[in-house]
Amino acid sequence: MTNASPTVYPYRLRIPGPISVPERVRQANAKPVVNHRGAEMRAILGEIQRLIKPLFGTQAPVLTFGSSGTGVMEASLVNVLAPGEKVLALVHGQFGERYAQIARALGAEVDVIESEWGQVPDPQQVAASLDKAQYRAVVTVHNESSTGAVTDLAGIGALLRDRDTLFLVDSISGLAGMELRQDEWGVDIAVTGSQKALMCPPGLGFASVSDKARKVIDRDDRCSRFYFDMRKALAGVDNNETAFTCPVSLLFGLHEALTMIHEEGLPQVFARHKRLSDALRAGCVALGLPAFGDQAAASRTVVVASVPEPLTGGAIVKHMYENYNTVIAGARNKLSGKVIRIGTMGQISEADILTDLHYLERTLTALGHDVPTPGCGVAAAMASLR
Ligand SMILES: Cc1ncc(COP(=O)(O)O)c(C=O)c1O
Structure with missing residues (x-):
């Protein structure tokens, strides 16, 4: 009260986040629902791909899920891990802790490099850990919303470029408000949500997938997955289709929000x-x-x-x-x-x-x-x- x-x-x-949703986005959210597999929706999904990729700094496909941010964090891990594989979690706040928890819940063996909250992960410490063990993935948070500290993704990504280890990044509260250069920085899967700098209501999760990540995702020996199976999502992405019913109204709003972002530049x-x-x-x-x-x-x-x-x-x-x-x-x-x-x-x-x-x-x-x-x-x- x-x-x-x-x-x-x-x-x-x-x-x-969630943040106040602009009037233009709310109006778009209120448009009549169309066939989720029809020509109108495919056109919107195609436009969303074109408009959202520069925000990730990638040429890679960006997958869309009806999900909160945590859902796509889980999706990034469930698609690349097999139980018992090792994950290196760089934790400098609450959401880094969550990434580590998800990896543990999926049966991974998780090593943690914890930085003092408010500080950022140190690439040199990461390099030392990478020399000691074989990790399937390094996970971290781009913009730690619990502390306001921004990770040096380029410095960590550079360490992983020539290794098999994948770099998974939560940019849920960073993307669209701060630069992310996925391809240049060597990020393999970046995830984000609609309710932060993307200016939409909660409910959409996104994951961009590098070629390096895709090779691992395509393997049949990964964790059991169904709704979040990126193989299904990737199969339709070039035809502007989603594997399951997409959140049509939220996507209309997202399209408007992306248009606003590009209008401003x-x-x-x-x-x-x-x-x-x-x-x-x-x-x-x-x-x-x-x-x-x-x-x-x-x-x-x-x-x-x-x-x-x-x-x-x-x-x-x-x-x-x-x-x-x-x-x-x-x-x-x-x-x-x-x-x-x-x-x-x-x-x-x-x-x-x-x-x-x-x-x-x-x-x-x-x-x-x-x-x-x-x-x-x-x-x-x-x-x-x-
Ligand atoms: C950096 C970061 N990661 C993850 C999350 C979790 O997202 P959600 O609450 O949409 O599951 C949040 C939400 O505040 C966040 O700020």
């Missing part, structure tokens, strides 16, 4: 995400909430700010919601209480982050935190935007 008047304070979804989209995340981070710092983690690897799609004691992230989140109808995120993991997280992805503008900072200042003041000078958060953000 919210106490804030919804007319004075309209609902603002400012978490790092991919470099411009990435630059806007960087500009706004830098400004929001500067505003948080000015308010007395230091940026969390390694700032050389700072995310462009989520701002993670440390919360000084005796404040707690939970209290800030609650106050922002109850008083300003503004939904930001805390943490439900080992950073619980210690950080707040605000999404900076999708169709956002200066107005969004300046509003965030204004409400954040009022919230902090109400909670008894000494804000250095009134308006300092907004002022710092505006200085960063200039």
Whole structure:
């Protein structure tokens, strides 16, 4: 329940996904459903392939599933693993932990390189592990939404290019807000979801598949798989068909979202995400909430700010919601209480982050935190935007 008047304070979804869906996308989602195997749907699926590949930085096929992000993380593993094979999981936050858990659930033997949360995996450590064991896959998270740290995919991919080991990457909260160059960086399967920088409602998962990965996927000795069997999905992709009934309405919306991204221009989209995340981070710092983690690897799609004691992230989140109808995120993991997280992805503008900072200042003041000078958060953000 919210106490804030919804007319004075309209609902603002400012978490790092799902994000607020633009009106154009919502209109497209509402179009009449067509035959999922007819000419109209094939045309849309073909256009989606053409428009989405540059976001992955790949020429490889991009497979579409009705799924959350976790589903396509599982799909990436179930298609390449046989039980008992080894996986090297590079963990620097909650979603890296999840990738490792999925691999274990599928019967893999999982070695973990854990970096301090807020830091990023170190390619040299990865190189040392690769010399000691034969891994079927290295798995990691591009943009760790729980900490706001961005992995050096190029550095790790370069280590795997001449090995049999595959490189599987969760770019669920990175893709479309930050550069991903799958082919150049040597990523074999990149997965993402619709509800983040792709600006759609939740429900679509995507996986792009390199030739190197495809050779492994095609083997019959992999884990048992059915719905997520990429062999079935790959068989139809060139004819713009999906193996099973595709989420027609969500795909109409995705097509619109991709059109919007290309109208703005991919470099411009990435630059806007960087500009706004830098400004929001500067505003948080000015308010007395230091940026969390390694700032050389700072995310462009989520701002993670440390919360000084005796404040707690939970209290800030609650106050922002109850008083300003503004939904930001805390943490439900080992950073619980210690950080707040605000999404900076999708169709956002200066107005969004300046509003965030204004409400954040009022919230902090109400909670008894000494804000250095009134308006300092907004002022710092505006200085960063200039
Ligand atoms: C980096 C990352 N990976 C995986 C997931 C899980 O995606 P889903 O909740 O759609 O299953 C999320 C969701 O927030 C995420 O941010």
